[in-house]
Amino acid sequence: MTQISSISLRRVLDSRGNPTVEADVLTESGGFGRAAAPSGASTGEYEAIELPPKEAIANAREHAVPRLVDTVYAGDQRAVDGALRAADGTENFSEIGANSAVAISMAAAKAAADVLGAPLYQHLGGAFRGENFPVPLGNVIGGGEHAKDATDIQEFLAAPVGAPSVSEAVFANAKVHGAAGDILDERGIGAGKGDEGAWAPPVSDAEAFEIMDEAVSRVSEEVGFEIKFGLDVAASEMYDEGAYQYSDGEKSPDEQIEYIAELVEEYDLAYVEDPLDENDYEAFAELTEQVGDQTLICGDDLFVTNVSRLQDGIDQGAANSILIKPNQIGSLSDTVDAIELAVRNGYETIISHRSGETEDTTIAHLAVATDAGFIKTGTVAGERTAKLNELIRIAEDAV
């Protein structure tokens, strides 16, 4: 029933106005799935390879499509992803492109769900998936690689940890974004927005902390539940010549550990992603030792959704949570392997968007299917609200 009968690949626009790969998968019984690859700007050194979309599409048409069509069943995700791996023949999808691979992989899952008449989260998670819903982490203020002349730290994220429901959490994050805008106005600071729709004001990180702190406490008071905040430092992007390069000077790795530990204490941060360079497992382990019982120390560029990098982290006690981005590794099976390894070892999982996104909502389903504690998918902007609104619908559907 779910045998793949055709695959179409095309270029579509992403939220930055760049082309990306979209895949349609059809099954012999008429099941249909469509998915598009997102794209990062602050990419990790060890991510699977995103090829220019024209090249990725041409190579996937030549090598992957013939192996899948009339042969593989969309309902057998391992077989789909195994065929993609075999067609590619490299460790990092550099032949057909992780962008083509992940689009086909996700579209096949959707086609299978369509045949079964089940929502994607149900197909991926099965009857025994957990009953929890992820807490959305919402990017409110940001800079780094996502906006020029703004903060050094890439993302200041609202974390509505006390929200009684997904929809209240989603609306709370939007309110925090609004409150941060008000506070910027009150301070006479004009701000544009970065790639993910977060405010990108020309302020120091210290001022951004003040604004975030004020915004979450205003909204927390209004909605009546606890809202914390967190960071994606994206520290690999600032690491150069053995030090972290901030606008107001540099910090050695030891100073960086001390600085982050102080921020965790001072602001009671719920979440700190990539506070250290992607090659410095030892420093991650040191920071995790110091503050890992108070906050989530998350590896994004550190782990790149890759089981072998995650296993190294587990062995060394580096971080206590992992950011999960399907396009960093190139297939849903590899993604789920990383999630399962994390869960078996007590690492929290945070399913994440990329800074370049489309209307695709797969990550909302994946987060619910795998019982992830958190989902990072922005706050405002259509390609972000696509996922958040889907989460609200899933929560309604799942009761």
Ligand SMILES: C=C(OP(=O)(O)O)C(=O)O
């Ligand atoms: C979402 C992120 O940005 P990008 O997609 O640019 O890597 C991130 O770093 O977590």
Ligand SMILES: [Mg+2]
């Ligand atoms: Mg990151």
